[in-house]
Amino acid sequence: MKRLLTTLLALAMALSLAACGGGNGGGPAGNSLDLSSAAWEDIVEEARGTTVTFYGWGGDENRNNWLNGDVAEYVKERYDITLDVVGMNIEDILAKLSSEKEAAAQGSIDMIWINGENFYSAKENGLLYGPFTHQLPNMDKYIDPEDPETLADFSMPIEGYEAPYAKAQMVLYLDTAVTPNAPASAGELMTFCQENPGKVTYPALPDFTGSAFIRNIVYELCGWEQFQDMEADYDTVKAAVQPAIDYLVELNPYLWNQGSTFPESSNTVDTMFADGELVMSMSYGPFSVSTGIDQGLYTETTQTFVFDKGTIGNTNYMGIAFNSPNKAGAMVVIDAILSAELQLSQYATLRELPVVDFDRLSAGEQEAFGQVDLGQGVLTQEDLLRHRLPEMPAKLVPVIEEIWLNEVVGK
Amino acid sequence: MRRSIVPRLILALTAACIVIPAALLAVWSFTARWPWPNLLPERYTPRTVSELLFGSAKLSRLLGSSIALAAAVAVLGTAIAVLTARAEALYRFRGKELIRLGSWLPLLIPGTVFAIGFHMVLLRLGLADTVAGVLLVHLVAALPYCITIMADVTRAVGFGLEEQAAVLGTGPFRAFFYAALPSLLPGVLSSMSMAFTLSYSQYFTTLIVGGGRVKTLALVLVPYIQGGDRALASVYAAAFTGSALAVFGIFEWIIYKVQRGGT
């Protein structure tokens, strides 16, 4: 009797647990509208009063504040959309989407902050919804359709599966009070390291920034055009980048730890620079030095610089999850972020390069952009854009990382 | 014979291991720039504290939900553990060894495998991305500790007092509550604190199972640590530790009051 009762009780508990779950906050359970053929006004109506989730890296509190502040207010006022920002690494986001795809489960991710190899793998595996950018009015209004970064992400065709978010460019920086002369080329960098032995290094690949630095060196010494349509074959690529490999191996003895090991992330390199262990650092955020100086992280004499031949720039994008419960809402928010108003606010508050095409802005908007104070220790937008090189195709990136691991580390 | 200085030295060393990092954390919370080999930071900033208190993460709501979740795990986990420990000590039944091993499994399985596997099951049950799902995974992770603690305490306290209460005319539930439970309270406190800490500091399981929809303090804290902003990470860590200690204090006070309650 006792045994029967306990079994029944256990069953009841298990059933009630299963029954009480499943509630996802916000968002309609799938849109009744056929989005791909709907008019924009209908999409906006569908999205009105809903919640949109935006998943992306949460380690930058300024960006978090901007999203939860300016952007959230903008979409709330205009479209009565509640924006829910969730901090999660892109690897975890893609893992979650994969699990959900496999289990054919309802999702909770609407918008994703994504680019590069991750976009490549997500698109290939059917984790993204699209094409949708052709339906966004601001895409048409402000974004240059001929810009290679609108058409391809790391040379991978976007085909309307993601919309531009902000532009990034690789920059280097040092403290002019400690090292007054910035190297302007790979050759000058070699001399610089010989003068400051053990005080320069770069993040170990496959860190995003470290990988970009290596690609910059490759561009410096091997040119950039040949890579735009190269085969992702190990030996082909190795032959092409051999001058860069030789250079890096020659550089190793003058690097921190004699090039036998490298710090594991760009954050580590940056903190070492802030602590004075290194005399040079690098970042993908072209105006990050001014924010750093404002926050007291860097000395006032810290200065950004790039190579004369230019540094790699790329764009960050916004995508929509394949199983987003609120695709209409996601499209509206993405469109909002593409507006001149929010791009200006992003430029002024976060000091990130906007994606809007300058020529397509109205005179008033152009003036507003021009008046933004970028702070100390940085280069101007024109300077940066004049020294900007395109990214390599995504599939070459892992090959170069492998080459680096085999040929450069500890040699 | 003079009292040996060694125990005192060991105590001082242990205390230092706790106090020095805590002090460093407090200093780092306000530091903008602290290059080596300076003994003290070069520049201070109040940015981090204002970010903590007034930033968009809404600390008060975050604290509230994190503490509520962890407290629920603590109470549920301990309740289950008390009953499990009782069953283990009191009854003989088939499969007892199997259940004992089963209660240890969450400890033996690597954390990532555990979280992802659990997530798959919850997806099918429709509990992924919900608070209930996160509570469940935290509970399962905490149970091995709670059960071990309560098993030891239950065995030590024994059932003599309950037997005595029974022959004095007390029904089984009241006998447990009035006669045995007061002696079990120190174990209950340990178990609750352990489960609370475990749930409060969960990152990966909350992330995977909660899908980012269930927001806890640990979830906000870890990206800042990964992101290299040491000052902000420090101030969040200080908030994390401070709030946990406050909750422990409240647990102890409650248990103390119950013990004093007596008749």
Add this chain to the structure above:
Amino acid sequence: MELAIKKLSLSIQGTLILKNVSLEVEKGEFLSLLGPSGCGKSTLLKAISGILPQDSGEVWLAGEEISSKPPHRRGTVVVFQDMRLFPHLSAAENVAFPLKMRGVSKKERLERAGELLEQVQLAGFQSRAVSTLSGGQQQRVALARALAAQPRLLLLDEPFSSLDEDLREDMRALVLSLHRRYRMTTVLVTHDQQEALAMSDHVALMFGGEIVQHGTPEAVYRRPVSRLAADYFGGCFYLSGEVWGGRFTSPCLTCPAELPDGPCSLMLRGRDVDVSVPGPLALTLEGCRFRGADVLAKFHTGDGTAVEVSLREPLSCQPGCRIDCHVDLSRAVFYPAGEGGRP
């Protein structure tokens, strides 16, 4: 009768501990359950109170069968050897516990607790923490608590064995005075023979899970039902012989015996032997030993049986001398055919 146990058997983990036990206790009676360690007396107590479930048999209390009732509804209160006071409650709170469970108001129950504590000679100990009390004091609190529960049957499981000897005397007196006052049916489990014989209205002797003898203390002591029972109380010696034609004959002694013919043993105790009065029993002195309150004189009979007699003074004669002693044959107990058998 108040308590009746009928053919109760109980096994623990496959081993049969209580074998078909039957016992009757009158209302208001004080019964001792006496036996060596491991004979099952504590187990019987637990079966009566419902702590252990029985395999078969019945337990009747005040005219109703209580085997199906859980322990808290039987009205049988147990005072355990390890006292089991609730450590988180004060002395008065412990005593008041049964009243609290019954829903008595705080004021009333603490008042009653105070009264009971007075009766066990612990007046003024109400707010004392139980961990600060001595063994004897703790046992008294346990007693008071048991009384507070107003039991229909009071069961005491070797309550004094953890106490010092002199304390035990006081405690026995206390228990008896409480028993007299409340006239509660009481069963005391003990392995102390003196205790059982001195305190009880009846004694039930228990060996190996069975009750071998039940009667007044005199009956159990003077007429033990078997050699085992006799040896349990000790101090006896046996003369083997034969009964023929209503007469018992042994090398040392002959006397009338109304028993069937056949081999037989005669049991006598040292105290039944009087060395100062001449008589038929020939004993050879081995030696005298001073024991404080008495002197123990060791003898042996003609056929080598050892006899020990307690004397007030040592004997004047030397070891090896022979004395013919008087025996009180009215105390003799016969055991036909060697072991067992009723006299």
